[in-house]
Amino acid sequence: MSKPLIEISNLTVSTTDDNRTLVNDVSFSIAPGEAVGVVGESGSGKTLTALSLLGLLPRGVHATSGSITYGGKDLLTADRETLRSIRGNEIAMIYQDPMTALNPVMKLGAQLIEVIQSHGGDTSNAMERVLTAFSEVGIPDPKRAYESYPHEFSGGMRQRVMIAMALILSPQLLIADEPTTALDVTIQQQILALVMQERRKRNMSMLWITHDLGVVANLVDRVIVMYAGRIVEVGSVKEVFTNPQHPYTAGLLASLPKASDKNRTRLLSIPGIPPKPWTVGESCAFSPRCSKADQQCRSSLPVLATNTHTDAACFHLMGDNS
Ligand SMILES: Nc1ncnc2c1ncn2[C@@H]1O[C@H](COP(=O)(O)OP(=O)(O)O)[C@@H](O)[C@H]1O
Numbered sequence: 001m002s003k004p005l006i007e008i009s010n011l012t013v014s015t016t017d018d019n020r021t022l023v024n025d026v027s028f029s030i031a032p033g034e035a036v037g038v039v040g041e042s043g044s045g046k047t048l049t050a051l052s053l054l055g056l057l058p059r060g061v062h063a064t065s066g067s068i069t070y071g072g073k074d075l076l077t078a079d080r081e082t083l084r085s086i087r088g089n090e091i092a093m094i095y096q097d098p099m100t101a102l103n104p105v106m107k108l109g110a111q112l113i114e115v116i117q118s119h120g121g122d123t124s125n126a127m128e129r130v131l132t133a134f135s136e137v138g139i140p141d142p143k144r145a146y147e148s149y150p151h152e153f154s155g156g157m158r159q160r161v162m163i164a165m166a167l168i169l170s171p172q173l174l175i176a177d178e179p180t181t182a183l184d185v186t187i188q189q190q191i192l193a194l195v196m197q198e199r200r201k202r203n204m205s206m207l208w209i210t211h212d213l214g215v216v217a218n219l220v221d222r223v224i225v226m227y228a229g230r231i232v233e234v235g236s237v238k239e240v241f242t243n244p245q246h247p248y249t250a251g252l253l254a255s256l257p258k259a260s261d262k263n264r265t266r267l268l269s270i271p272g273i274p275p276k277p278w279t280v281g282e283s284c285a286f287s288p289r290c291s292k293a294d295q296q297c298r299s300s301l302p303v304l305a306t307n308t309h310t311d312a313a314c315f316h317l318m319g320d321n322s
């Protein structure tokens with residue numbers, strides 16, 4: 001395997017005031033040009049993991065251990081100037097709510113110009129670059145968009161503007177945190193197709209975060225499944241979908257609507273809710289919801305281990321399916 005673009009090792013994120021663990025001992029890497037999906041229910045630590053990569057953890061939480069190696073530097077200990085230059089230039093992020101990234105009282109063109117300027121880019125042809133970026137993301141009238149404010153656009157169009165903003169400095173890694181969750185299905189498909197096309201064209205790495213396993217099926221090379229702050233399974237997209245080894249992943253798959261199901265209703269779902277990560281201790285966090293759980297699962301922590309199909313943290317793997 002080629003040298004990773006970014007390597008996250010034993011990342012742990014906790015609350016600052018009362019030291020509750022929110023992300024627990026997470027390790028993974030992303031290769032140049034590789035697309036990785038992170039899947040898990042709400043609260044599993046996906047967003048905090050992503051924000052750690054950008055040095056943007058919110059107030060009240062901090063990384064208590066681990067390292068994030070990018071370009072020979074540890075992003076967890078890098079100074080603000082280094083992080084600021086890496087953000088946007090090297091690693092860019094798109095969010096569920098485009099207004100996280102957009103300024104409501106500034107014209108869209110000016111906002112993208114500002115991104116180019118703030119990273120010391122060549123501004124002589126900045127307007128042209130912005131118009132090209134708008135047309136690349138499928139905005140029908142780039143000149144009009146340039147002179148518009150965010151509120152003059154629909155949610156789907158704002159999402160496209162945010163993608164243009166994220167891509168304008170040609171980052172090596174694009175992090176997407178549920179950017180299509182709030183959109184209707186048709187627009188969602190259009191945005192996914194757009195991101196896939198741009199990724200191929202630029203050979204950019206991607207980290208795609210979603211609570212919906214179905215979204216990443218045709219989008220990524222590798223899938224990471226998180227549960228209660230930990231990684232419970234990692235594998236190629238093919239193996240995760242055909243031979244999931246962790247009962248949690250198998251449960252997520254079983255709850256996906258089938259293409260053959262006209263109403264696309266969810267027939268099965270995993271009963272119960274995930275525990276708070278800091279309450280789990282030395283046990284498998286999924287054990288209270290798992291039909292395979294026994295005494296061992298309730299009294300010791302399964303570690304992520306390599307198996308025939310995937311890497312999984314489970315004492316009772318699902319076994320061969322194919
Ligand atoms: N600023 C914060 N202060 C305290 N707890 C937080 C903060 N942000 C997130 N959390 C908690 O950390 C856990 C993981 O959150 P998050 O990474 O947002 O999960 P996900 O993105 O998978 O839904 C959740 O239990 C959440 O409530």
Ligand SMILES: [Mg+2]
Pocket residue numbers: 046047048
């Ligand atoms: Mg989140």
